[in-house]
Amino acid sequence: MTKPKQVTIVEVAEAAGVSIATVSNVLNRGGIRSSKETIRKVELAAEQLGYRRNTMAAGLSRNKTFEIGLIIPALTSYYGTLAEHLQIEAHNAGYHLSVFSSGGFDPEIERRHLEVLLQRRVDGLICHGLAMGFETTRSIVNSGTPLVMINGWNWPADIATGAVNLGFAGACRDSVKVLAERGCEAICYIGSKRAKVIDEQRLLGFHAGMTQFGSGIKHEIVDAMGLDVESYLNGLMQRHAQPIGIVAFDDHVALRVLSAANKLHIDIPNRLKLIGINNEYIAKESYPGISSWDIPYQDQALMAISKLLHKFADKADSGEDREIEVPLTFIERQTTKF
Amino acid sequence: MTKPKQVTIVEVAEAAGVSIATVSNVLNRGGIRSSKETIRKVELAAEQLGYRRNTMAAGLSRNKTFEIGLIIPALTSYYGTLAEHLQIEAHNAGYHLSVFSSGGFDPEIERRHLEVLLQRRVDGLICHGLAMGFETTRSIVNSGTPLVMINGWNWPADIATGAVNLGFAGACRDSVKVLAERGCEAICYIGSKRAKVIDEQRLLGFHAGMTQFGSGIKHEIVDAMGLDVESYLNGLMQRHAQPIGIVAFDDHVALRVLSAANKLHIDIPNRLKLIGINNEYIAKESYPGISSWDIPYQDQALMAISKLLHKFADKADSGEDREIEVPLTFIERQTTKF
DNA sequence: CTGTTAGCGCCTTCAG
DNA sequence: CTGAAGGCGCTAACAG
DSSP states (O other), rough: OOOOOOOOOHHHHHHTTOOOOOOOHHTTTTSSSSOHHHHHHHHHHHHTTTTOOOOHHHHHHHHHOOEEEEEESSSSSHHHHHHHHHHHHHHHHEEEEEEEEEEOHHHHHHHHHHHHHHTTTTSEEEEEEESOHHHHHHHHSOSSOOEEEEEEOOTTTOOSSEEEEOOHHHHHHHHHHHHHHHSEEEEEEEEEEGTHHHHHHHHHHHHHHHHHTTTTOEEEEEEEETOHHHHHHHHHHSSSSSSSSESSSSSHHHHHHHHHHHHHTTTTTOOOOOOOEEEOHHHHHHHSSOBBEEEEHHHHHHHHHHHHHHHHTOOOOOOGGGEEEEEOOOOOOOOOOO | OOOOOOOOOEEEEEEEEHHHHHHHHTTOOSSSOHHHHHHHHHHHHHHTTTTOOOHHHHHHHHHHHOOEEESSSSSSSSHHHHHHHHHHHHHHTTEEEEEEEOOOOOOOHHHHHHHHHHTOOOEEEESOOOOOOOHHHHHHSOOOEEEEEEESSSSOOTTTTTEEEOOOHHHHHHHHHHHEEEEEEEEEEEOGGGHHHHHHHHHHHHHHHHHHOTTOOOEEEESSSOOHHHHHHHHHHSSSSSEEEEOOOOOOHHHHHHHHHHHTTTTTTEEEEEESSSSSSSHHSHHHHOOOOOOOHHHHHHHHHHHHHHHHHHHHOOOGGEEEOOOOOEEEEEETTT
16 A cells, blocks of 8 residues: 555645745744735645645754653553653643653663664653663763653763652651551561662662661561562561561552452551552552552653753753652551551 | 754765765665675764664655554553553564553544644554544544554444454453353443443443343443442442342452452452453452453554554455454452352 | 665745 | 745665
8 A cells, every 4th residue: 555645735835826935834833924815825725635744854854853752661550650641741842752661671672762762853852760771871872862861860961961750769768767656566678679770769768767767676678579478478477576567669569468468367557567659549449558659740740841841942951950859748548557 | 952963874975985875775775785895884984973864854755654653542551551562563563653642532632643643654553442433533534544443343444444352342241151150149340431432342241241141130330430339339238139240340440349348348259259351460469369351462462563564565455354353361360269 | 786866845044 | 925945864766
């Protein structure tokens, strides 16, 4: 099937009895103003012929695409929701967001998508904490395309224009605080190493919390992957005095813990207290409800887009706020109530 | 920040001491073959200068973009996962998938994204059961761009090249069968009207199941939105003899039911049996585990992409299989076990 | 094999 | 306010 030829500006011009330049003018507003009459003629012709502007041609000639590329590890839960918000904010700013998933932190896929996006000459890039590492990233994004990171800590300024990060560390620190205040005798963090940097931040916060609020309280750290939650919980209950507190990597992990506890008839929250992260619907809809940290999606999205626009406008880097931290909000439910 | 000028084919040609046509040839293979020496020179030059092909220019000149647009209602759960699989299959076929969310069946956003995609001159389109309706869709997609539907039933051939649909109806029919066989005295479907066509199909199957397997069994239908599950369950238990069976719209809804049942200490599966759809991790990780229907993501993705490629190749429509139905697989867990 | 030469569809000075 | 003309970067015949 040969692609049927689409109607072009030329045909519209003929139909309207004006030059192509005039058509271009009225169809892209903002520019030079034309006589009412001309505008009417052109718009009518365009309408009737079913004219649709060719983005490639436009982009080519004006060296600007109004497209922003987004690379995230997946299209589910937190990532998917974030992408939706970014898409909305991008739209509000007159841009258009193309979303790509790197299939769970796969550096090779990341690279591929980045390459494609750069070949498309997107105006800007938003990436979620790349798995690729600084050097590789730098060698690819040396083109001067602005890049803002989502949840990317300590990226050199020559690679990333900036970053807007969630306060995972703070959330985990405060989770420890809550659990300590509620009288937990031991506190455990169930992480997820394959989430890389995201996990590191949580761990950082967890340790900070233990140092700050956990004097005299035992703690341990395990990874969710391949963990037999049931027997782990059993062990915990035997090894430590109760109640025991658990900080889960996210609500998914929290659900696993909750289910195991229910199965073992462990009294929640009296003998076991649990906190998740992300505040997904499962936290709200499970029984008992899981205390969790809510994510300010819109803020994060808005800030990321703003940073990009800022850069497009060639504003001088405002120095200090290259790396923005957005705090999460604690939503308390039954798993931590007294 | 003015976009820094990128290196073009011309500069590579100069550096390599050949013509631009030659550069184009060696850099895009497949075409004409060149001498080893030339290839080396060109590739070296391109490498050193950091040349990156400009997709817009290429697309413009060859009237083919190798891009496929995807519009789905959201970027989470089923939709997000499907998108990931589609992205992979598209890649395997040498295409590139741009994903857009219509923010939960919003016809206006659908329209906007469609328009953008068409302006980009994508080679093909994949849409998840558009909320727009036939007429509106037809008026937009009259450009001859192939469109295949995902979960779109009865779309006219002049709009959609084809469709690959999940067997929701069959799954719901068989859910009824399972529940009836397990001795349920009453069976209830908790739907989700806002999911439109997806809900309709389930309902269709539910009714078929009741007719076929449910003689003498009571049944009722409610909508999940705004439903107070707890009191609904209470009412159910009073109105009907037990056990009672519930077919939930999806695993999310099923989780709500499960939690309410747990809270009310309703014995699952002896007094209440429950089946979800999608087989998400919550079905597997909740307690008790929720019986659910697994989705053949890869098959569906592969078929959708194949249909498009088929169309690109200008193959005659193979008539019969315009609308493909992909069956789901029942995964039985504790909520329906005896 | 390699180079020349037209476009692809649109935007943008610059004259009229 | 409108039209003519020269690109944007690349590909696709054709010649050589």
